[in-house]
Amino acid sequence: MKIIEKKKIWFTISSVIIALGLLLAMINGINLGIDFTGGALMEIELHQQVEVSEIREITNQYDPNASINLLGPERTILQIRSTDDFDSSTRGEIFQQFKEKYNLEENEPLRAQQFGPAIGREIQNRAFLSMIISAIGMLIYISYRFEFRFGIAAIVALIHDILIVLAVYSIFRIPVNSPFVAAMLTILGYSINDTIVLFDRIRENVKFIKKSNYEQVANDSISQTITRSINTSLTTLITIIALYILGVEQIQVFALPLIAGVISGTYSSIFIATPVWVMLKEKQHKKFYH
Amino acid sequence: MKVKNAILFLVIIAIVGLAAFTAFEGLRVGELTIRPIRDAIKQGLDIKGGVYVVYEADTDASGQELDQIINQTIEVFRRRVDAMGLTEPYVVREGDKRIRVELPGVENAQEALDMIGRTAQLQFITTEGEVVVTGSNVRKAEATFISGEANPVVELEFDSEGTRNFAEATGKHIGEPIFIILDDEIISSPMVRNMIPNGQGFISGDFTVESASQLAALIRGGALPVNLNEVETSTITATLGVNALDRSIAAAKIGLFLVLLFMLVYYRIPGLVANIALTIYIILVLTILVLLNATLTLPGIAALILSIGMAVDANVIIFERLKEELRVGKTVRSAIDSGFKRAIRAILDSNITTLIAGVVLYQFGTGPIRGFAITLIIGILVSMFTAIVITKFLLKLIVGMNITKNNKLFGA
Numbered sequence: 001m002k003i004i005e006k007k008k009i010w011f012t013i014s015s016v017i018i019a020l021g022l023l024l025a026m027i028n029g030i031n032l033g034i035d036f037t038g039g040a041l042m043e044i045e046l047h048q049q050v051e052v053s054e055i056r057e058i059t060n061q062y063d064p065n066a067s068i069n070l071l072g073p074e075r076t077i078l079q080i081r082s083t084d085d086f087d088s089s090t091r092g093e094i095f096q097q098f099k100e101k102y103n104l105e106e107n108e109p110l111r112a113q114q115f116g117p118a119i120g121r122e123i124q125n126r127a128f129l130s131m132i133i134s135a136i137g138m139l140i141y142i143s144y145r146f147e148f149r150f151g152i153a154a155i156v157a158l159i160h161d162i163l164i165v166l167a168v169y170s171i172f173r174i175p176v177n178s179p180f181v182a183a184m185l186t187i188l189g190y191s192i193n194d195t196i197v198l199f200d201r202i203r204e205n206v207k208f209i210k211k212s213n214y215e216q217v218a219n220d221s222i223s224q225t226i227t228r229s230i231n232t233s234l235t236t237l238i239t240i241i242a243l244y245i246l247g248v249e250q251i252q253v254f255a256l257p258l259i260a261g262v263i264s265g266t267y268s269s270i271f272i273a274t275p276v277w278v279m280l281k282e283k284q285h286k287k288f289y290h
Numbered sequence: 291m292k293v294k295n296a297i298l299f300l301v302i303i304a305i306v307g308l309a310a311f312t313a314f315e316g317l318r319v320g321e322l323t324i325r326p327i328r329d330a331i332k333q334g335l336d337i338k339g340g341v342y343v344v345y346e347a348d349t350d351a352s353g354q355e356l357d358q359i360i361n362q363t364i365e366v367f368r369r370r371v372d373a374m375g376l377t378e379p380y381v382v383r384e385g386d387k388r389i390r391v392e393l394p395g396v397e398n399a400q401e402a403l404d405m406i407g408r409t410a411q412l413q414f415i416t417t418e419g420e421v422v423v424t425g426s427n428v429r430k431a432e433a434t435f436i437s438g439e440a441n442p443v444v445e446l447e448f449d450s451e452g453t454r455n456f457a458e459a460t461g462k463h464i465g466e467p468i469f470i471i472l473d474d475e476i477i478s479s480p481m482v483r484n485m486i487p488n489g490q491g492f493i494s495g496d497f498t499v500e501s502a503s504q505l506a507a508l509i510r511g512g513a514l515p516v517n518l519n520e521v522e523t524s525t526i527t528a529t530l531g532v533n534a535l536d537r538s539i540a541a542a543k544i545g546l547f548l549v550l551l552f553m554l555v556y557y558r559i560p561g562l563v564a565n566i567a568l569t570i571y572i573i574l575v576l577t578i579l580v581l582l583n584a585t586l587t588l589p590g591i592a593a594l595i596l597s598i599g600m601a602v603d604a605n606v607i608i609f610e611r612l613k614e615e616l617r618v619g620k621t622v623r624s625a626i627d628s629g630f631k632r633a634i635r636a637i638l639d640s641n642i643t644t645l646i647a648g649v650v651l652y653q654f655g656t657g658p659i660r661g662f663a664i665t666l667i668i669g670i671l672v673s674m675f676t677a678i679v680i681t682k683f684l685l686k687l688i689v690g691m692n693i694t695k696n697n698k699l700f701g702a
Contacts (some may be wrong), residue, residue, distance in 0.1 A: 089404075118521065182655070240596060
């Protein structure tokens with residue numbers, strides 16, 4: 001297999017996807033969840049299909065910019081999302097108005113959430129911090145168990161995966177919220193797992209290396225572990241795809257980025273992390289002998 | 291040796307089968323009853339339905355003073371929540387100034403929120419604005435009916451200080467009204483007809499039995515020492531959560547079936563062994579979650595299903611090694627030994643790095659995300675155990691049975 005020699009192709013593919021995501025993010029903006037921006041969300045079962053303009057008559061009294069969605073198989077579930085964090089009495093009033101207008105039997109919305117703006121910023125910061133801390137933790141561990149260059153190559157692959165998944169979020173307009181953080185960290189875990197298995201093989205093969213042919217070692221290690229990489233992603237993908245197809249909306253928004261992350265994680269171990277490691281190794285080698 | 295191994299293998303299959311059945315259906319043997327995992331596991335708010343709210347104290351206090359305010363508030367919350375008769379309520383301080391209240395299974399979330407968040411400062415005030423008694427002087431508060439009132443009333447009994455003050459004030463202000471004020475709102479203004487020396491009063495008004503008992507409970511629970519702002523709330527009805535759980539279980543069943551099928555077809559005998567190990571894995575993880583009294587949330591279920599796919603990974607690494615060892619001409623027995631030995635380093639390193647992500651997630655996450663992290667951490671630890679220890683044991687057991695000399699069945 002000549003994977004390393006064609007590294008330019010792989011780097012280009014990834015760059016194009018990431019650039020596309022970035023471009024769309026700049027044009028459309030990122031769809032931040034209310035837990036990141038602060039705001040309120042309500043879901044009300046109306047038991048009938050209602051025109052959005054009719055719904056606006058009520059919601060405009062509270063927030064003319066609220067976004068209105070109709071969910072559910074019959075599109076009878078009304079979802080109101082506002083960046084104003086309605087307090088519980090306002091939410092009660094809004095619900096009461098819908099209850100009276102559409103003769104609802106329920107006493108409550110299906111779901112309601114409210115996040116103060118300060119909380120939103122905090123969750124954002126915490127999300128960012130947790131990713132940085134796990135990345136540093138992993139770098140230290142890999143440097144200790146392998147070598148610093150392996151660590152750097154693995155982190156490059158991680159950043160690649162995060163960017164790819166962010167691109168998927170931006171392309172599919174999935175809201176970036178707390179589950180996003182969990183999805184991201186899972187992807188970090190999965191991707192690093194995959195990379196380590198490959199690096200473990202390289203670590204083993206390097207012992208028998210002749211003439212510092214790192215390209216050859218990397219290519220051999222990839223072909224020795226490729227069946228494992230494919231089979232593992234396959235079993236993982238089977239379960240997440242089942243979850244995506246059958247799961248409810250809250251699970252789907254979680255499963256889709258995971259699907260992208262698993263594919264990206266497998267891809268990046270082979271096509272990003274390993275070539276980067278070879279590049280770093282060759283640079284070190286040159287420095288040493290010239 | 292052969293027969294002994296075969297018997298042991300069958301016994302293990304039987305035990306695993308029984309455990310799997312118990313996990314799904316529950317078990318009843320004489321006095322002993324084991325509930326199915328679905329009922330035994332503590333379900334999170336996003337599955338069970340209910341409400342959670344995070345309040346922030348509106349105060350500049352700090353240090354001990356703040357601690358005292360927060361602890362008092364939590365105490366009042368606990369009394370109010372207990373008065374609602376809910377199971378498994380959860381009240382905890384979060385950070386410095388925040389308190390998280392979780393009420394699983396509450397029926398009317400809006401009402402519950404109103405009741406918890408109320409300051410409930412009760413005051414009896416004279417026309418001159420003099421405070422006679424406050425909520426803290428109340429020893430007993432009960433909803434009851436009294437003659438002469440069509441609606442139920444809240445009957446109060448004051449402590450000794452309250453009794454004295456109340457007697458004095460009612461003696462001085464005969465013929466004038468006394469205002470009963472709850473959180474800046476006059477809820478009743480009875481006329482004083484004569485002096486009341488026994489420390490008993492009542493609040494009448496437009497009450498129903500329910501609203502009167504609620505007010506009584508609020509007064510009994512005491513006033514909050516500080517104003518609170520809702521910074522985060524979430525309510526979800528049980529129907530929505532049950533639906534989410536059912537569909538996740540369906541997804542898990544299908545995903546699991548496909549993974550088992552794939553492993554069996556691709557890896558044959560080792561695949562069968564991996565499948566037994568995987569079944570043990572799932573039962574173990576669920577049992578540990580139950581024993582730790584961990585809360586299962588929707589992201590937690592996602593982590594569990596994801597971990598099924600990842601748990602297989604360790605076995606895949608081992609079996610691919612096994613194949614390589616067989617290809618260079620080793621016997622099955624020695625291939626298993628060296629395959630495991632060489633695979634173990636990759637498995638350890640890759641799982642420990644994933645574990646780092648899980649621990650960080652637990653440290654920084656709240657609510658459902660924490661549920662996800664716990665499931666992930668337990669999943670990684672258990673999967674290492676089942677993939678390494680149990681798979682190796684079972685593989686050796688099968689080899690010891692000498693049923694086949696065909697290396698192809700071991701993936702060669």
